[in-house]
Amino acid sequence: MQFNSIIVQNENIYLLIGLLISYVMFYYGVRILKIERNIMDLIFNSFINGVLIWKLSYVVLHPQSVLQNPMNILYFNGGYVGIGIGILFIIIYTWLKIKKQNIPMDSYTRAVVPVYFGYFSAFVWIRVIEEPQNYPNILQAIVAVCFFILSSRFKSQKTLLQITIWFHLIQFEIALYKTKFVYAGIISKEVLVYISIIIIFLCISYWSEKQGRKKAAMDEKEGRRNVANNIALVAIILSLSITPILINQQETGRIVSPKTVMSNSFVSGKIGTNKGEVAPDFELRSISGNKVKLSDFRGKTVILNFWATWCPPCRAEIPEIQKFYEDKKNNNVEILAVNLTNSESSLNAVKEFVKDKGMTFTIVLDKKGETSNLYSIITIPTSYIIDKNGNIRDKYVGPMSYETMDRFITSIQ
Incomplete structure (x- = not known):
């Protein structure tokens, strides 16, 4: 038997697909959504640079391994910590560019939310192809496509931010029931990622509403009441998601997901x-x-x-x-x-x-x-x-x- 060392790595496949999706979403934004080209350029460049930072963060996180074998840079990445570093870079880079180019936040939001859902839909469908029997992944993919279509039909910044928050709440709920991410009393990294993203978008939503109040000379007290109501709603939904799991943990001494209960049927x-x-x-x-x-x-x-x-x-x-x-x-x-x-x-x-x-x-x-x-x-x-x-x-x-x-x-x- 002849063997070769050409490796079909998930990470490298994702990188290539990510580049392809970037081009598709770029023209989708320009031709379909009628977004200004400079805004789509900003989204495209921030994503590419963020991915490169995620990939190269392995050097910072594992310097000794890289010194021993520099080829490791090709095969490994920074994992979830690297993703966090990449997201932080994208936020800072985007903020500076928006300020420098005087891009209206509502125009940027109108572009970035559908593009984000487009990326999410593509990558989660890849996971469905890899694991067609994984029903939570299929549900995540269907939800992502629905929100992609929904976000493409709205132009209001406030509405789009609310849609984004609701989307991540649903993904958070699904992630809680996936054995791969919730187990033995430990909340997984994917769940924590969704929690972090929800917090980020809540902060953006709060800031956006605050800026809108200034421009429209809205009543400050009424605005704060709206923000408080939104945060309260999110807190209620999160509590409804987590409470059944905490109750189950208290009764059994561990967190168990439905997939764990059905593990015997997996065999x-x-x-x-x-x-x-x-x-x-x-x-x-x-x-x-x-x-x-x-x-x-x-x-x-x-x-x-x-x-x-x-x-x-x-x-x-x-x-x-x-x-x-x-x-x-x-x-x-x-x-x-x-x-x-x-x-x-x-x-x-x-x-x-x-x-x-x-x-x-x-x-x-x-x-x-x-x-x-x-x-x-x-x-x-x-x-x-x-x-x-x-x-x-x-x-x-x-x-x-x-x-x-x-x-x-x-x-x-």
């Missing part, structure tokens, strides 16, 4: 390499000469990783895997790395590589390529996330960062 019992199927068992010799079976690790959550020493992305993820293994090995987590030995120059080269990189997790040798064939491995690295019962819970093609592994493992434990 088909069929042996195969698709999500929900039982991972095919195999037996290989470890690098130390011992026989190792996948079934030996029943009772543990396993990351089954296929790799080779000549693969640059594999080299990039090895320090991340090693660090993750050192931190999680006492938490019922195991790394089982299948080396594609049939594609290596020699067995000694593999042993020297493992020793040089300080790899202490379990490494087995696929000398005949039978196991890689069994799992239909085309590109490497490819990893399967397997739960303690031996069921495949997820698959990831491309190098995994520490954060990616932690997200996968935490979502099923």
